[in-house]
Amino acid sequence: MSNTFELERTRFARNFANYKDKKIVLYGIGRRTATLTEQTMGFHFVGLMDRDQANIGKKMYGLPIFSLKEAEENADMIIINAPVTYWNVIYGRIKNSKIPVFFTNGKRAEIKNDIYDKNNPYWDKSLENFEETLFKYDVITFDMFDTLIVRKVLRPEDVFEIIREKIDEQNIQFPYDYVAVRNQALNNMEDLCYSFDELYWKIQEITGISDEAIVRIKEIELNVEKSLIAPRKVVIDICNKMIKSGKDIYVISDMYFPAYILHKFLFQAGLVIDVKKIIVSSEKGCSKRQGRIWKYFSENILCGRNAIHVGDDIEGDIRMPARFGINTYYIMSVTQMLCNSSIKELYNMVTNIKESLLVGAVVSQLFHNPFALCASRGKVRFFSEQMWGYCIWGPVIFSFVQWLAEQSKIYKISRFVFFARDGYLIQKDYDYYCTLLKNNLPKSDYLYVSRRIAYIAAITDEKSFKEWLEFPYIGKFGDFMESRFSVAISPDNEFFDFQIQMPNDKNKILMWLQPYKENIKDEIAKEREDYIRYLRGKQLEDSFAIVDIGYNGNTQRKLGNILKKTIIGFYFYNDLSAENECNKQNKLIPCFQSSTDLMAEKSFLFKYPLLLESMFTAPYGVIVKVDKCGHKVCSKKEKNQEYFTQRLFINEGIQKFIKDIMNLFNKCGIKNSLGEELFVDYMFGVIFGNSALISEIEDYFYWDDIIVQKRENKIFS
Known part of the structure; x- marks a missing residue:
């Protein structure tokens, strides 16, 4: 039995050590349950459950398949023995169980309540309503930042962190903490409607730095802002539509940048508007939040026409204009949307500029x-x-991929060999990254390999043969012989349609395959010879490393056995525990896993291994073997x-x-x-x-x- 599955049993025993006196039903009839029921480890398994109601009453692994009612009557608890991907789906089916339900991590099953407000009245709005509302007015004004355009940082103050980095990068003589000095300057400003120039005059007054340094830092800030700007495309499109329809459009902003700079930002975002129709607090000496800019706008520009203002700030864009008879339409900023969404947790996770x-x-x-x-x-x-x-x-x-590039320097890797099929798309992404970076990074390669190929090619004795023979399988004996050993047996064989469950049925299977032992031996020898020839053709030098998703490193271990060398492997996640034999023979290096999380139990990616395998696959079926010409031989394509x-x-x-x-x-x-x-x-x-x-x-x-x-x-x- 592969140590992958020994570890599954070990973890199950650890997670449920206090429940050995309980009668347990396992929800799931697949490979994971086959692994647990082969050796009960002192647990009292009394039955199974499955989503297919047609299976109720049947037996698998010597255990009856129960309905929920039967499980409640015959057991003390239900354990959902399935990948994390399916936990919530399965628990949703049996959440009304009268007996406790657990996940395989040992925790009581529960469906977490949504952390966002589904009843927020903002959700009643729509793009259609927005457009329809604006068409009713002669004059339409828009806030600028967070309404028409956004910065590609989570918080506005992050812009200043980037400016500080750029100042250091360009070796400008500025022996101060830029962010602290800027905040000090803001606190010392007498007029809240300060301009860009006034802000930097104050910074120069505080620091005494040269005119040249001030000019260069101002240029850095403008370039940083320009690089971070992205349009709120839907709002920009609506604004352009209103302009084309003849509406009188203005942009009103509480901003220190002058109108001509804001004009450039808007043009970059796809909005062309007369610079005279950009009204800025720093140029008018009055702001939206104070209300005076709305008084100016109402008395000097509106002149009795009906108007509506669109913005994200409740005080400056909604309450204040309403005081001067201007209708308003509130739209959430990107940050406000994040903080009111189902992924709101992201906002408080961020701790640095990266x-x-x-x-x-x-x-x-x-x-x-x-x-x-x-x-x-x-x-x-x-x-x-x-x-x-x-x-x-x-x-x-x-x-x-950028982590791979960095690891190549540490371990002096000359070539990354991406395993089929998980590496098919990831290799393309690594190559794309290398093209964009234009640095001398290790070249990539792609290796035809699969669990089947690696196990077959590594068979050299009875022990390695039995390890492959006993690898879990559920299905017909005839299909088992074909998929496991590429040996086709006649449908007339009396055992062809017999349902088997490996490794439980290993003794029975050993007897059934006796008539085919020479065929199996010959096929293994041929496949092994062809694959070793293929590997020689790849010329895998000592400085290569393999790349795969994870987890135990069994395929890497088998490849190492075939090549008779220690291999370095880079993964999303790994089992780095002392119990993992693969960890002893080769070096496994995970990307998304802390050094103290030996079994990747805290890795979120590790919770979805089936999704990762399904997403990162290739356009062909499982590679069954490699022929004598080095061509892959695949199973049929699946969904x-x-x-x-x-x-x-x-x-x-x-x-x-x-x-x-x-x-x-x-x-x-x-x-x-x-x-x-x-x-x-x-x-x-x-x-x-x-x-x-x-x-x-x-x-x-x-x-x-x-x-x-x-x-x-x-x-x-």
Whole structure:
């Protein structure tokens, strides 16, 4: 039995050590349950449960399959023995159970309540209502920052952190903490409607730095602002539509930048407006929040015409203009949308500028439409493959490939060999990253390998043969022989259709395969010889490393045995515990896992292994073997391959994120986001765990493993 499954039993025994006197029903009839029931470890398993009602009354692994009522009558507890992906779905079916229900992590099952307000009256708004309302007015005014345009950082003050970094980068003689000096200058300003020039005069007065340094820092600030600006495209489009319809449009902003600079920012965002129609507090000497700018606007520009103002600030954009007879329309800023959404937890996670840029890039995409959350009452919902790729997987893959590049320097890696099929798309993303970076990074390669290939090619004695023979399997004996050993037996064989459960039935199977022992031996020898020839052709030098998703490193271990060398492997996550034999023979290095979290139990990505395998696959079936010419021989394509084009769309979103964030980092003088891998893992957990996909996209993802069982299950079921 593979030590992968020994570890599953060990963890189960640890998590439920206090329940050995209880009668337990396991929910799940797949490979995981086969692993637990082979050796009961002192637990009293009395039955199983399955979602398929047709299975009730049947037996598997020597245990009856119960209905919920029967489980309540015959057991003390139910344990959902399934991947984390399915926990909430399964618990939703049996949440009214009269006996306790547990997840396999040992915790009592529960469905957490939503942390956002579904009854927020803002959710009653819509884009259609917004447009329809604006058309009723002759004059329409818009706030600028957070209404028409956004900055790709989570908080406005993060801009000043970036300016500080750029000052240091450009070696400007400024021996002060820029952020602290700027705040001191603001506190010393006598007029709240200060200008850009006045602010820097005050900074110069405090520090005594040269005119040249002031000019350069002002230039840095303008360039940083320009690099961070993104349009709220929906609002920009509506504004342009109103201009074309003949409405009189103004932009009113409480800002220290002069109108001509704001004009450039708006042009960059896709809005062309006469600079004279940009009204700025610093130029008028009065602000929105104080109300005086609205008095000026009402008396000098409106002249009795009906008007409406659009903005995100309750005081300056809503209450104050209303006092002067100007109607208002409140729209949430990107930050306000985040803080009222199902992923609101993100806001308080951010602790530095790198994290702010990572989150800012995502939320500026998610919430550029101020009505994006309305139909779902605050729940983040993805309607396109590209957007899901950008927001969910983009930060993960970007962090991973730049981490790989950094690891190559530490371990002197000359070539990254990406394992099939998990590495198919990730290799393309690594190559894309390398192209954008234009640095001399290790070249990438792709290795035809699978669990089946690695185990077969590593068979050299009876022990390694039995390890592969006893690898879990559920299904017909005839299918087992074909998938496990590429030996076809006649359907007339008396055992062909017999249902087997490995490793429970290992003794029986050893007897049944006796007539085919020579065929099996010959096939193993041939496949092993062909694969070793293929590996020799790859010329895997000592300085190569493999790349895969995770977890135990069994395929890496087997490859090491075949090549007779120690291999370094880079992964999303790993089992680094002392019990993992793979950890002793080779070096496993995980990206999204803390040094103290040996079994990746705190990794959010590790909670969704089936989703990762389904997402990061290849356009062909499982690679069964490699022929004598070095060509892959694959099983038939499954549902994941049928929907592979959709994965390419998702990967377009991933690569767009990689490009956007690299450009953003470069313009802001930030070299990379190294050191933020655990933050990105948590970011993934928050966004994925608290968002939803439209059912059409959910239908693209399946779990399949022909080595274990000849069936496919939906990931989102």
